[in-house]
Amino acid sequence: MSAAEPLITARDLVKRFGDFTAVAGIDVDVHAGEAFGFLGPNGAGKSSTMRMIGCVSAPSGGTLRILGMDPVRDGSAIRARLGVCPQQDSLDPELTVRENLTVYARYFGISRKVARQRADELIEFVQLTERAGDTVEPLSGGMKRRLTIARALVNDPAIVLLDEPTTGLDPQARHLVWERLFQLKQRGVTLVLTTHYMDEAEQLCDRLVVMDGGKIVAEGSPRQLIDRYSTREVVELRFSEATLDSYVGKLESIGERLELLPDRILLYADDGDAAVAAVGNRDLRPSSVLVRRSTLEDVFLHLTGRTLVD
Amino acid sequence: MAHPAYAVFEHQLVSYRRVWRGSVLSSFLLPVLFLLAMGLSVGGYVDRTGGLGVRYLDFIAPGLLASTALQVAASESTWPVYSGFHWHRMYHSMRATPVRVADMVRGHIAYVLLRVALSALGFLIVMALFGTLHSWWAPLALPVSLLVGLATAAPIFAFSALVKTEGMFAVLFRFAVVPMTLFAGVFFPVDSLPLAARALAYVSPLWHGVELTRAATLGTASAWGAWAHVGYLVAWCVAGYLLATYRFGRRLAE
Amino acid sequence: MVTLVLPRLAARAERRFQRAAAVAGRNVAAARHVGYWWVLVSGFFEPVLYLLSIGLGVGALIKGFTLPDGRTVSYAAFVAPAMLAASAMNGALAETTMNMFGKMKYMRLYDGVLATPVQPFEVALGELMWALVRGSIYSVAFLGIMVGMGLTSTGWAIAAFPATVIVGFAFGGMGMAIATYVRSWQDFDYIMVVQFAMFLFSGTFAPVDSYAWFMRIVVEVTPLYHGVQLLRGLATGALGWGLLGHVAYLIALASVGLVIAGRRMGVLLYK
Numbered sequence A: 001m002s003a004a005e006p007l008i009t010a011r012d013l014v015k016r017f018g019d020f021t022a023v024a025g026i027d028v029d030v031h032a033g034e035a036f037g038f039l040g041p042n043g044a045g046k047s048s049t050m051r052m053i054g055c056v057s058a059p060s061g062g063t064l065r066i067l068g069m070d071p072v073r074d075g076s077a078i079r080a081r082l083g084v085c086p087q088q089d090s091l092d093p094e095l096t097v098r099e100n101l102t103v104y105a106r107y108f109g110i111s112r113k114v115a116r117q118r119a120d121e122l123i124e125f126v127q128l129t130e131r132a133g134d135t136v137e138p139l140s141g142g143m144k145r146r147l148t149i150a151r152a153l154v155n156d157p158a159i160v161l162l163d164e165p166t167t168g169l170d171p172q173a174r175h176l177v178w179e180r181l182f183q184l185k186q187r188g189v190t191l192v193l194t195t196h197y198m199d200e201a202e203q204l205c206d207r208l209v210v211m212d213g214g215k216i217v218a219e220g221s222p223r224q225l226i227d228r229y230s231t232r233e234v235v236e237l238r239f240s241e242a243t244l245d246s247y248v249g250k251l252e253s254i255g256e257r258l259e260l261l262p263d264r265i266l267l268y269a270d271d272g273d274a275a276v277a278a279v280g281n282r283d284l285r286p287s288s289v290l291v292r293r294s295t296l297e298d299v300f301l302h303l304t305g306r307t308l309v310d
Numbered sequence B: 001m002a003h004p005a006y007a008v009f010e011h012q013l014v015s016y017r018r019v020w021r022g023s024v025l026s027s028f029l030l031p032v033l034f035l036l037a038m039g040l041s042v043g044g045y046v047d048r049t050g051g052l053g054v055r056y057l058d059f060i061a062p063g064l065l066a067s068t069a070l071q072v073a074a075s076e077s078t079w080p081v082y083s084g085f086h087w088h089r090m091y092h093s094m095r096a097t098p099v100r101v102a103d104m105v106r107g108h109i110a111y112v113l114l115r116v117a118l119s120a121l122g123f124l125i126v127m128a129l130f131g132t133l134h135s136w137w138a139p140l141a142l143p144v145s146l147l148v149g150l151a152t153a154a155p156i157f158a159f160s161a162l163v164k165t166e167g168m169f170a171v172l173f174r175f176a177v178v179p180m181t182l183f184a185g186v187f188f189p190v191d192s193l194p195l196a197a198r199a200l201a202y203v204s205p206l207w208h209g210v211e212l213t214r215a216a217t218l219g220t221a222s223a224w225g226a227w228a229h230v231g232y233l234v235a236w237c238v239a240g241y242l243l244a245t246y247r248f249g250r251r252l253a254e
Numbered sequence C: 001m002v003t004l005v006l007p008r009l010a011a012r013a014e015r016r017f018q019r020a021a022a023v024a025g026r027n028v029a030a031a032r033h034v035g036y037w038w039v040l041v042s043g044f045f046e047p048v049l050y051l052l053s054i055g056l057g058v059g060a061l062i063k064g065f066t067l068p069d070g071r072t073v074s075y076a077a078f079v080a081p082a083m084l085a086a087s088a089m090n091g092a093l094a095e096t097t098m099n100m101f102g103k104m105k106y107m108r109l110y111d112g113v114l115a116t117p118v119q120p121f122e123v124a125l126g127e128l129m130w131a132l133v134r135g136s137i138y139s140v141a142f143l144g145i146m147v148g149m150g151l152t153s154t155g156w157a158i159a160a161f162p163a164t165v166i167v168g169f170a171f172g173g174m175g176m177a178i179a180t181y182v183r184s185w186q187d188f189d190y191i192m193v194v195q196f197a198m199f200l201f202s203g204t205f206a207p208v209d210s211y212a213w214f215m216r217i218v219v220e221v222t223p224l225y226h227g228v229q230l231l232r233g234l235a236t237g238a239l240g241w242g243l244l245g246h247v248a249y250l251i252a253l254a255s256v257g258l259v260i261a262g263r264r265m266g267v268l269l270y271k
Helices: A046-053 A075-079 A097-106 A112-125 A141-152 A171-186 A198-204 A222-229 A245-250 A272-281 A296-304 B004-049 B056-077 B079-086 B090-095 B101-129 B138-162 B167-183 B195-203 B205-218 B226-253 C002-031 C034-061 C075-106 C109-113 C120-148 C154-179 C187-201 C213-221 C223-235 C242-269
Strands: A008-017 A020-030 A035-039 A061-066 A082-085 A159-163 A190-195 A207-212 A215-220 A233-238 A257-260 A265-269 A288-293
Touching (some): A020 A215, A035 A046, A035 A198, A046 A061, A046 A190, A075 A082, A082 A141, A097 A112, A097 A141, A112 A141, A141 A159, A141 A171, A190 A198, A198 A296, A215 A222, A222 A296, A233 A272, A257 A296, A265 A272, A265 A296, A272 A288, B056 B079, B056 B101, B056 B167, B079 B101, B079 B138, B090 B226, B101 B226, B138 B167, B138 B205, B167 B195, B167 C034, C002 C034, C002 C120, C075 C109, C075 C120, C075 C242, C109 C242, C120 C242, C154 C242, C187 C223, C213 C223
Parallel strands (some): A082 A159
Antiparallel strands (some): A008 A020, A207 A215, A233 A265, A233 A288, A257 A265
16 A cells, blocks of 8 residues: 555445435545544434444445455454544443453453553543543543543554544533544544534544535535635524515625525625625614624535534 | 322333233243143152152142242332333433322332232132142132232332342342242242251241242141231331332432 | 465464453453442352252152162252253353343444454354353352262262353353344343243253153253253263263354354344
């Protein structure tokens, strides 16, 4: 495998479960040292893709090569060099924090001595030193997730797969996880993650693909995607009247584009303040006005007509 | 409006509709298999020596009836109760309604007793088919089974509300339920036990149940006189019920 | 050619064994916790209690007991090897059916394990190794009690020990295959009834010659019968070529069970 060859290459990758097609032919390349993201709503096919990359689910069609190997034939050898943080924590409730790491290390054939040493380093890295001797059961969701991340690092993997790493965590716990993942990124670890949070994708991903209905609808860095599919700023308007539809006509030609959501109207414009002024000039009195920068959420809305989190 | 305890009882009935098949197997078929294996095939060898004065089948059948009551009461008062606090958290949901702690205990125990009654009735019919009922007192074996069921279910309710891991149930079965079944006079008279073990058999509610059941189906006198046995079992029922209510309250207050 | 292939095969087998050992190692780590110990230790008492109750208690009602080959032994000596076999069965089945189902469906342990180089067959093998270690501890203790009660001699007890491992191996393999077909906890009611019926009727408490011919056929097809016959032959010192037949039956059962389990786990977990 040459240095320039991507760590993960997928061509026309398909996953079907009976009649249902979860992944409908995607092309992906992930290079060494990058943080690559799959962004999309629930059911977009992100987790199925991750399971195929993790070699625990065989592709139904197309080609997939990971670390220069075939995931069906060399699954065990590939998994030896992956770190996996699944969407649902699969920690061992009967073991302590430290034992979860040392026992897991043994599955990779790591010696007991090295396993203990690495467990202690990782426990410190994910800031669980004080809980090292406790069983996993009473830990908070954020602690469990951090432990799962530590577990995924126990074999010093070439690629770390993170499926929805912060779903279900409270904001503070999410920031702690992000901070740890950012550190990994700084160390040059290749990260592949799925998320339906645009802020997570923006914070962590060098490059990402937007998935919807099993297909890739856009690809690029977060900045590129926003530049390409959205305006610089967005104006969010709310009105006290229940029927927002009537405003759509009245707001016509302000900004580049308009999106009508159940509770608000989004005006896409490079200059948000100018757009707000234009709204005022038409004698419209919104109950609230918010000018913000475009995000990946807006990209997704534009590409699919739907929001990421529903 | 129906009494809250009845609503608790009804809640259990609804779930029973989904699992009754498996429970028929474990609470009815198992004791019948035991009766066949021990009573008929081992009994053949026992009867040759004639040490008991009655057929071995007649001897163990009433014992197995009482131990069935214990078995059903124990299994219905362990995991299901624990689950009500830990997994399904049914009792916690009830706590948010007008149902009182005593209603929970009464309603759930009533359901356990229904299960005991069904198993005991089934087993009594099998006993009749095998010709092991020798007295007109035999139908009294049914209320005796209920008494054994309550005397064991109530304290076990308290135990299940107390323990923090379900692993403790394996311990309860292995150190209390199984030894009772094996040594409280079901399979052989307790007279042959060493003194200390015999004392433990006397303490166990099952032995009193076995004595009463055997007296009813064989029409013989029981060891201590019927009312002494009944009184002892009632004491277990009352103490167990009070303890269970107390423990339920403590667990729900946490 | 052979010199090239063999070391590679051996290295592969060694890696497989190491990974299976890592799976077993997880159970050793879990067993170090206090609550687990209680369950583990209490599991030993059950067969002993049965031996005391049925073997001695009921045995007191049966004076001598004549074996099919004409020798007379105490009823306790007749029942004890059967309790040993049943205890090996119960231990192996508990560890492989209930515990494995729980780990697979509820604790979702294997999801994490299969994200590592460990393969389904190795998980099955590792769980079985643990079941055998645990079962062997019980067996040694029970054999010790049999020797102490004068129900067998030390020499025959030593001879019977490897046979208990074979019995555990057979039921462990079978149990694991069954665990992959279990849909919910309710299904364990059915497993328990079959297990209990085997416990009662496999020549455990009375010789099978007292059964009707069709009952005998059913009993002789089921695995516990072979375990009981094997251990009773060894513990009472009645050697015969027939014992090898029982061994062959049990090993075949274990192998089939393991292969089915490995395959089914792959299907269930590699979706």
